[in-house]
Structure formats: structure tokens, C-alpha cells
Amino acid sequence: MGAISIRKVVKRYGAGPKANAVIHGVDAEIADGEFIVIVGPSGCGKSTLLRMVAGLEEISEGEIAIAGRVVNDVEPSERDIAMVFQNYALYPHMTVFENMAYGLKIARVARAEIEARVAKAAGILQLEPFLQRKPRELSGGQRQRVAMGRAIVRQPEVFLFDEPLSNLDAKLRAQTRLEIQKLHAELGVTSLFVTHDQVEAMTLAQRMIVMNAGRMEQIGTPAQVYATPATTFVAGFIGSPPMNLIRGVAEGQRFVVDGQPLALPAAAPREGELIAGLRPEHATLAAAGAPGWPFHVETSEMLGAERLVHGLVGRQGFTVRVDAALPAPHNGQTLALQAPAGQLHWFDATTQRRID
Structure with a gap:
């Protein structure tokens, strides 16, 4: 046919x-x-x-x-x-x-x-x-x-x-x-x-x-x-907003981003320079001092039932999707960004292809 x-x-x-x-x-x-x-x-x-x-x-x-x-x-x-x-x-x-x-x-x-x-x-x-x-x-x-x-x-x-x-x-x-x-x-x-x-x-x-x-x-x-x-x-390209992509160096259960070591929930698939990916809806924000990656809030967008919070991890842009019913974070505030182990994606920093 x-x-x-x-x-x-x-x-x-x-x-x-x-x-x-x-x-x-x-x-x-x-x-x-x-x-x-x-x-x-x-x-x-x-x-x-x-x-x-x-x-x-x-x-x-x-x-x-x-x-x-x-x-x-x-x-x-x-x-x-x-x-x-x-x-x-x-x-x-x-x-x-x-x-x-x-x-x-x-x-x-x-x-x-x-x-x-x-x-x-x-x-x-x-x-x-x-x-x-x-x-x-x-x-x-x-x-x-x-x-x-x-x-x-x-x-x-x-x-x-x-x-x-x-x-x-x-x-x-x-x-x-x-x-x-x-x-x-x-x-x-x-x-x-x-x-x-x-x-x-x-x-x-x-x-x-x-x-x-x-x-x-x-x-x-x-x-x-x-x-x-x-x-x-x-x-x-796929996803709105798209997946966050952070370049850094994996060292066991640490991921060093712009000189700042971030704790990983599980070891990266290999050591060396990698790109970590995390969808905005899979990240969560907690109060400063809680376990997580330091996340510097720059601005947020109200979209009705949800809110997009834009900020920096190290010096790299990052977006988190949160429930709009939660209190809005303040611009300039530093929060703890938590990344579940099962939701992190890893890519080769040179070929930019997925690492499973």
C-alpha cells in the first residue's frame, strides 16, 4: 500500500x-x-x-x-x-x-x-x-x-x-x-x-x-x-520550555559547574566533561539551606496554573516549572534546586549525543 x-x-x-x-x-x-x-x-x-x-x-x-x-x-x-x-x-x-x-x-x-x-x-x-x-x-x-x-x-x-x-x-x-x-x-x-x-x-x-x-x-x-x-x-528543541542543559565535569557523585561542586543523587555514567539535562517540571525548589544545588532566582513568569522560575546554576541559565499556588520566589533569592536521580539525562560534551 x-x-x-x-x-x-x-x-x-x-x-x-x-x-x-x-x-x-x-x-x-x-x-x-x-x-x-x-x-x-x-x-x-x-x-x-x-x-x-x-x-x-x-x-x-x-x-x-x-x-x-x-x-x-x-x-x-x-x-x-x-x-x-x-x-x-x-x-x-x-x-x-x-x-x-x-x-x-x-x-x-x-x-x-x-x-x-x-x-x-x-x-x-x-x-x-x-x-x-x-x-x-x-x-x-x-x-x-x-x-x-x-x-x-x-x-x-x-x-x-x-x-x-x-x-x-x-x-x-x-x-x-x-x-x-x-x-x-x-x-x-x-x-x-x-x-x-x-x-x-x-x-x-x-x-x-x-x-x-x-x-x-x-x-x-x-x-x-x-x-x-x-x-x-x-x-x-522538544519541550516547552526545553530541557535545561548544564555543562560541567563529573567526579563520582559530584558535578563541578563553573568551579562549584554540586552533589549528584547518583554517580554520573562516567567521569570527565559532560552535559547534564533536566526537564523544568522534574526539578523542585526548596528553601536555602536544604540539600540541593544553589539556584539564584532572576525572574519568574506566571502562566495560570503554573509558574516558570528562571535563574542560574553556577553561571548557566536554568528554568524550573512550579505550581502557581505556591508562594512566588523573590528575584535575587537563592534557593536549593533538587534533581531526582531518575530524571537526570547525560550527554557527551564533545559529540552532544546521549549517554545511557
Whole structure:
């Protein structure tokens, strides 16, 4: 069916010694019916990778297979894919029905079949009341649903989404995320979804690919990526706020940070220069004098049910998430930061890869 194999794929622009490589040997196997989110910062190569799957960018090395067929030299129109772009790209002079039906009409699908497919897609996306409206009469969320409907009626093997929610406001994005989840549950079509928004990635993905500078840093379920980040980049990118990362020197059950020895609840996995990671929600604050790391409070943010307390461990920034019902610490105050043994993550200071 719609399984996708991405095998040692490389993308370069230009040729010879001045060639600029933007994708560096990405490998991924995507099962039929799986929903994969490709996430990373702007310029990391995630959209380029998606466009190579779509056939809109040529592959410099490696191969891509869809449903068992290598498609390196196959035209986009023959890959049995449907793509939803960041901009809706709707025809302004056509109605919603005509926009959704246009691709089928060009493919000379029978009129009765077109009407049946559009009706089914409109029902799934709750667009029935708008079929005779023009795009200018629709909200941004409704236009994006029309763009998704246009893809659904194609009945492709694979859906490709290129940051489709970027133009929506926060409330519409949340609503449309739910609609996309329901859509995938109903259709079960293999989907690749590109975003720079980690919240979208965490909420939508069955598995996620974290990209950085053209390389795949990690692939796994959102829970796996969050709980066991493979690199400091993943640890610092996934999570809001991200994982705290402190560089120091491990000496048995001590961790020396900026010349200050900190007691560890358990010995580090090895001695020498390491990076310790701790999620803001896994750290706790106690009164000065209690066991823990000296934590100098700089400021705090009230977020409703919780509060983010920002400060310094040694000379390095650190954030702690606390219950907003607790008394707010004072700026300039020094407290004891307590780190549970089971929640500390360790990374190699040179390679920045996880140490288990």
C-alpha cells in the first residue's frame, strides 16, 4: 500500500567542490497508514525532504520508494500522492465544490464519481454548507479544510502536508489539528506532515522525525523523543520550555559547574566533561539551606496554573516549572534546586549525543 522508504537520501545544490549539501543521508522507513511528523527549525531541510518525496525536488543520492516502487525518476503526477501546502492555493473564481472537483475533472473522472467523492470529503470536513461559496467568503480555517478536501478526493496512497497550519491563528490551529487527527483515523492514509511547531509535532505524530541542519537527529514516538532525547539538540528543541542543559565535569557523585561542586543523587555514567539535562517540571525548589544545588532566582513568569522560575546554576541559565499556588520566589533569592536521580539525562560534551 502506501509505505514510504527513504534510503540514504542526499540533496545538493550545484556541482563539484562548490556544491551545497542541504540533506545529508536521511534514512527512514514509514509504514503503510502511519502518520509521521517531520519537525525542526527553519532551514533544517524538512520541507526539502518532503518535496523530494513529492517529486518537486530532484534527489542527488539515495532513493525514495512509495508502495514498494522506487520513484526517483517518476513524475509527481504519477506518484499517487496528494499535497497540502502552507498557502491554500485555491482558485478564487471557483466555488468550494469546483475547487475540490477540479483535479478529478482534469483526470476525466465520471461526473457521478466526482460528486460522490466531493460529497464524502465535504462530509468528513464539515464543508457541506459551503460547497457553493467562493474562497473569499470563507474563513482561514475553512479554506484550509477545502485544500485538504481537494487532496482527499484524489484518494491517494500518501498525503503530504507542508506546514498547512502556519497561516492560522492559535485557536484555529488547535481546532484544525483535531480535524487532521480525526481525518487520519477515518482514512488511514500514510501521511507526512512538516512543521516547525513542536506542539503540532507532539500532538499529531504517531512517530516524529527531528531534523537539524539537514540530518535526522532522532526518529521515534513523541513519548520516546521527549523522555529519551538522542542529542542535546533534541533535548533543547522538544519541550516547552526545553530541557535545561548544564555543562560541567563529573567526579563520582559530584558535578563541578563553573568551579562549584554540586552533589549528584547518583554517580554520573562516567567521569570527565559532560552535559547534564533536566526537564523544568522534574526539578523542585526548596528553601536555602536544604540539600540541593544553589539556584539564584532572576525572574519568574506566571502562566495560570503554573509558574516558570528562571535563574542560574553556577553561571548557566536554568528554568524550573512550579505550581502557581505556591508562594512566588523573590528575584535575587537563592534557593536549593533538587534533581531526582531518575530524571537526570547525560550527554557527551564533545559529540552532544546521549549517554545511557
